[in-house]
Amino acid sequence: MTWPGEFGRLNAVFLPILLSFTFQGALCQLLVSPAGPTQVDALAGSNVTLAVSFSGATDPALTWFMAELPVVTWALNSGVGPDVAEGRRTVLRVETSGSLSFVEVPLGYTSNYTIEMTKSGLGKSFTTFTLRVFDVIQNVILRAQSGSAQEGAARFTLQYSMQQGVVEQQTWFFAGREIQSNSHYTVEERSLVILSPNRSDTGRYTVLLTNPFSRATTDVNVSVLYGPDEPILEARPAQPFYVSGDNLSVSCQADGFPPPNAEWVFGSQTLSDSPQGVLNLKRVQPSQGGVYTCTLLNVETGEKRQKNITLNVYEKPSGDPMCSVQSLNNVGLQYHCRWSGGSPQAQLSFPALNNTSSAAGNLSLTFNASPDLDRKTVTCMADHPVKQNNCSITAASPSMFLPAVRTTVPSDGKIMVTIQCVSEASPQAVVSWSKGSAAVTSTSPYQISRDTTQLEIRDYNVSFLLQNYTCTCRNPLGSQKREIQLRGPSISDFGVLTNPNGTIVTLTWEVLPTSVVTGFDIQMKGLDILSRNLDGAQTKASSNRFRTIKKEPGPVRRTDIFIQNPKLTYKFRVIPRALMTEGRPSEVQRIGPGEGLSGSAIAGIAAGIPCGLLFLLLLGGSIYFCVYWNKNKSRQTRYPLSRAVEKAVTTPTETTPHNLLTGGIKSPPDYNRLQQTPSERSMALPAFFPPPPVRVATTV
Template identity: 55%
Template sequence: MKRHDGLCGQVLMIVLGFAFPDANGQLLVSALGASWVDTLAGANLTLAVSFSGAPDPAVTWFKGSLPIITWTVGSDVPPDVAEEYREVLRLEPNGSLSFVRVPLGFDGDYKVEMTKSGLGTDSFNFTLRVFELFQNVTVTALPDVIEEDSEQFQLQYGMLRGLAERQLWSFNDLRIAEGEGGSRYSLRPGSLTVREPRRNDSGQYTVSLSNPFSSVTLHLNVTVLYGPDEPRIQTSPVQDFYVPGDSLTLSCQADGSPQPLVEWMFGGETLPDIHMGVLNLTRVQINQSGLYTCELRNQITGAQRQQTVTLNVYDRPPGNPQCSVLSEDNRSLQYGCQWSGGTPPARLSFLDFGNGSSLENVTVSVNASSELDGKIVTCQAQHPVENSKCIVTAESPQYFLPSVRTDVDSDGKIVASIRCLSHATPPAAVSWFRGGQPVIDGDLISDDTTSLHVRHRNVSVLLLQNYTCTCRNPLGGRSKHVHLQEPSISNFSLFPHKDGTIVTLTWEVPPTSIVTGFDIQMSGPALVSADDGNVSQSRGSGDSFRTILPKPGTARSADIFHLHPKSTYRFRVLPRALMTEGQPTKALRIGPAGGLSGPAIAGIAAGIPCSLLFLLLMCGLIYFFIYWSRAKRRQTRYPGSRAAEKVTTTQTQTPHNLLTGSAMTSPDYNRLRQTPSSLSVAPPTFVPPPPVRVATTV
């Protein structure tokens, strides 16, 4: 219905147009903005137009010469859009063309053409340019390797997205224009060409790119490769010759880009330890004398050059002089000094003995005496390059203590290895005696004679024998008697850990004790179970000791785990030699403080009666002392009157039940200076009667 009305309206307008040709005038189309439009890809824009002179003209938009959308203004019929443009183009009610997220391929020339029957046709042209922001812009040089005096090299830029509207090139911040540099530069869209490159063309090249929406500046460092030039060799320090042990450097340099790679060759082999063309020769030797070749190579272009130098090295004896002293038939001493090699050979001598000198090796034999024991003997070594010396001291055997190591062989026998070793120069020879008789069995004595191995199944048999070892060299000897001891422990300690669940036991063994193993014994609760953490009271728990861990004879410590921190344990170590048990150590306790022991309780019980008896004796003595003191005070120094005695007697016989709290006390005649009678003699000082004590026996 709407479409029918629109057609009727169009027909009516045409009829009115013919009937009144001057009413609307000529159809005119114009732009509502610029005809040259730049936009960013993905943006929305509108090519806005307006028309006048005719209503509802037919509108056609062209891209180039291709119509892409047609419509009649005011028509209810949707615009007819070319299929490939339907997702992007929209036609506005006034005939303007809108773009939705315009892609890159939609740039170009656009034309709008409006037609009205009877009123003519008019059109307007637009130019649309679609740009992108520059993304991933790079600049590269071709070829990758640019050599001096080659034909040319070229710099090119590229980008993942975007189009540069303008490019500017510069070299080391100086603008490059077409034809500069003696016509060696050539500019093209997207590239710069440099002909006949030289080494001074190395530097930083810069290209600046821009469009209406984006700009970027890129730098590229270009290196023009050349060389190596003529090599230059320097030796430091400069000397006519060098002696073994001297250090020197050989330096080989040449100009080039990149810096030429330097290799030093000697005897047909490439030498290591080269840094920046410098060969470090540290402590040179005679075999390093000869011709050295320096080879320089451009590792990129492959160009090479060589130069040689001759190095002269004179000999010196290697190392230092070595002194020694040996025994000759265990009666005399042979001092020796050696420093071999060198040109010329070193001259050696023992000045202490006044003998002559010798080349490279000298020996002096002297009779052993006490004067040589501990004497420092010096060997002088003379060489044109260096003088040196060495010293040696002959010593008689020093004090030593034998030691015993116990093992069990495959036959189940106890093997007690007695070792006697004394510091001596020259080394002391060790001889063995058993019960005063020399031991000559080679199976019992070790190859170096320092150990004697005794075997038996019964440890008591081993304890019956007495052994003697003697260490002797030409300057003297020392002997030690060895009596093997039964299994024993000399020291035992206990170290609890912080949390109370672990304890470490340590012990020591006398040097001559025979021990093949230890039994770690414990009394107290069973160890905490590793599964549930509870203390289980197994059989054997309590005060009785039981073996919880065996240890080999070489062990000197043991760790006990899974102890309950609130329980009390006692530990001891029992030494054994196979089935023979020694004395266990004193038991050491760990755990919270316990009650009184049995001996302590017995002591307290015995002390109570004694304490009571002592207290009774003290009380009796105190009572006797008080009674004696009061009796002494009652003695009269002056004769008293009978009246006074009467009074005293009367007071003394007064019953206790009449002495109430309100009774008056006797007057103090001493204070009042009054006499009770007319006696011519002053009465004695009044002494009150002693208090009555009542003792209660419980």
């Protein structure tokens, strides 16, 4: 068989198969399309269907969306019913064609609806509908949203309401002419807005409401109220100032409809309320000089107009000027100067800060904080026709400070540690708190005081409290930072004092400034407290262990102990506590005449006994060697001496004993006499005399 023939047979087999798959792929494309209009209008309570058809696949899965919310899902002909969203099952139905039907559709179902069909391997297809549900328009009422129209107001709104119905279109008319939206009129939902209404807007307004199923119209008359206009104030007689005792009158007039009422106010006191607006002042006094305010009121609209007139009755301001400096967002400085009262008000200025700014009675100047302002004293100059005065203020950055730590136990049983950081600064420094690198805020277990200078920490767990905290005092001119390492209960210093009789012992102690301590156990070792034995008699017993004899609260730093027997020895120590947590005991302090050897002394003696025995052994050997050497030296040949001569020779010339033999030590024996034989002791003396005997004494 040749290769071309074999290739022809393979083409005859596989070509139909390839064409079949290609044709099938071209036909199998899922497509869903509307089977009717895509915008459907329906009357509320009627039945309506969003009809679709599909092709290219059998039994696809579909999902209907209301806006973006899925409301129905179903796999066609799957044997399982559609899954309709909860609360919509009485309204929504889905057909086998995929169409969505509404049963007695409510008003709230106006929305865009999208059907999405899917089939494995064929992708997705979707189409969108718009459903508008209307109701018949009935009982339309047109009224002003905020009462009467007022000339000069920003806007006036006419708004309609109805008992029922859905409006598709609203049309507004003024005096029979249709209103178009422009710079004076704006048509909004359910309302017509008249921008900046005036007298010419008075008239009849009509609204026409329509939808595909009904229409309605209604109208209302609008009257635009105006005034009061700008008040005109006049003083008679007209002069720049008045002297005590003068008579004068002040009038306040303005145009308006209805005519406005005038009210005169001086300070906080109402002086007159009348349509005429004339204020008569008799025999004025310096206290009556100042600003008089006339308020014109339109009683129909509530519109007010105010205007002031100043009557000068010369009087200097009371007291002295007051200066202060405040922080603005912890960045800027606001210098403030005030000298209230007087007529005219004093002119205030800060020449060192700004020689062009001034104000009457009250002056505030704001500057960015800079090093030049730190600890710089600035003066406010107060200039008044009667008297000149001044005041000064100095802004300063926070100075160095020492934090204060206090520990208490509130009624809830927790340990409360209060850290206070206060730094002298002007303006007052704001304190921020942090633990490590994290900021601390007023959330449990932390509480920051209103002025931020105190941080309270509450917890049952002592170890939780022992953290490293940082307080930063800051104002616009700078900051100071201090770290506080809270420590466990500890004693830094402990001492005892006694009265002259030794019957009262005063214990004093100190703790570390950052130590968390809620109380102290005062302990003693020595004579026990009096106790009763079996026969009822009181006895005293010595104790070799420390016992707690007293408890003191955390703030206490001293206590008195009454001693029963001042001739005995007592030991004291203090144990700091943080609730149930004990700190390291203080050093032990002793009072009394003394006591036996301590354990360390006994141990030293025991270690020294072998050394002492060795020393005595060496000493004895040395003595024996010296005696033995001296004895050998004294063994020499002796000539016989008579007893008389021997006695004469051996008798010492000194009558006092040798200084080495004092203290009850016996003289050593005469070794020369011990070496003589009896015959030698009786023989005559030789012609020469031997040297005197050598006496050796050893003192140990």
